[in-house]
Amino acid sequence: MDPLTILIADDNPKDFEFLEQLVQGLEVPCQIERAHNGKIALEKAQRLDTPLVISDIQMPELNGIEFARALWEQKPMARIIFWSQYKDEMYVRALTSIVPPETVYGYVLKSNTRERIASAVQTVLIDEQCWIDPEVRKVQGRAGHRQTALSDIEYEALVDISLGLTDNLIAQRRYLSRRGVQSRLNTLYTKLGLDQEQFHSEKFGDAFNLRNRAVSVALRRGLINAFELEHEEEELQGWLKKFRSSKRV
Template sequence: MEPICIVIADDHPLFRDGLRALLESVPDTRVIGEATTGTEVIEEAQALQPDLILMDIKMPGTNGIEATRRILQTSPHIRILILTMFEDDESVFAAIRAGARGYLLKGAVQEETLRAIRAVARGEAIFGPAVASRLTHYFSSMQPTGKSGPTHFFPELTEREYEILTLIAQRKSNAEIAVQLILSPKTVRNHVSNILSKLQVADRAEAMRAAWTAGLGQFPSEDL
C-alpha cells in the first residue's frame, strides 16, 4: 500500500520535529510538507495535495479552524485531523463545523496518534477519549424541545447571541436588530463581535453562511 502522505501544520518546531520522527518511524506514513502558519498550510495543501493534514488550531495569522474550512472548500478529498492543546467546546464544535474528520489532544500517546491518523486517512471520524467524552455528554444532554436553540446548532453561543445570529441570517442590519430587540447599537455591535470570534469566522458574511448552513434563514439565489 502507498504510504499516507501528510502535511504537519504547527508553529512549534519541537512538536513538529517530534511528529516527523514518529511518522518516519513507521512504514505507512510519509511527511511531505510542514507549515507554521494557517496561510502556509493553505498554500501547502493546494500545492502538495496530501492525503491528510495534522492541523494545530492556534497559529499565527489564519487559525487552524479557518485554514481547515478554506482547504476543504477547494480540496474536499483532503482529510484533516486537528491536533491541539485545546479541548473546550468552542474549539471542538468549530472544528467539526469546518469539516475536520478528527480531533486529538497533543498529550495523546504515540500509538493513539498513529491510530487516529490511520483511521482518518481511511475516511473515519475519530476523536480522542477526552473529546469523545465531551461530545457524548453534549448529545446525551440535548432535550428534544421541538424548537431550535443554541444547544442544537451553536452551543458556544449564549441565547442572546444565538438570537442575534438568527436575525443576521435574515439579513437584518445592526440598526434593525437593535430596534427589534430593544438594545443599543453598541450592545449589538459587541454581540456581533463575540459571535464572529466564537464561530471563528472572518466577517458578517461568513457568519451568515454558517447560520444558513445550520438552517437559520435560507441561502439566497446568489452569493453575497
C-alpha cells in the first residue's frame, strides 16, 4: 500500500513537530508535506489528487479559512481538519458558509489531549468522517441561529465600526446613504442583543456608546479578533489610498 500524503499547514515549528509525530502514529503509512503559510499550502494542495490537510486557522498570507475556500473551489473533495486554539465565532461562521456539500472536514481545538487530536485526525483523514469539537459545536449553534447569527452585511458593519469608521466614511466605502448605514447598524445591535432603550434614560441620556458596546460584545463572542482586524486594517488602508486619489482627480 502506497503511503498517504498528508499536508500540514502551520507556521509554528513546535506545532508542526507535534503534528508530524502524531501523523506518524496513524494506522496507515503516511508521508508528510509541510507549508508554513496559507499561500504555500494552497500551491502544494492543488498538486494533490485528493488533498488531505491539517491546517491551522491563523496563518500568514492566507488564513486557514481563506486557504480552505480557495482549495475547495478547485477540489471540493479535499479533506481538511482545522486545528486551532481558537473557537471564535468569526471562524465558525465563515467556515459554515464555505464547506461544499458532502465534504468531509473537522475542527479540533489544540487544548485537547494528544489522544483526542489523533482520533480526530484519524476520523477525518483516514476514516472519511466529519469530526467537530464539542466546544465548537456550541459556537455553531449560536452562529446558526437566525436571531443571533450575523449576515455578511451585518458582519461587514461590525468590521467597519471596529476599525473606527464614521457613518460618513462607511457610507462612502460601502456605497450607502447615511440612513442605510444607520439601518445596518441598528440591525447589528439587535443581533448582538443590545437593547437601545435599555441604555437610555430621560435624566442621564445615553448610558452607553452603542458602537463601543457592540465591539465589546463582539470581542467576547469571538466575532472579531486582533489577528483578523490587522488584515482588515490593511484592506482599509488600501481603500483609503484609492479614495483619496479619486478625490484629487
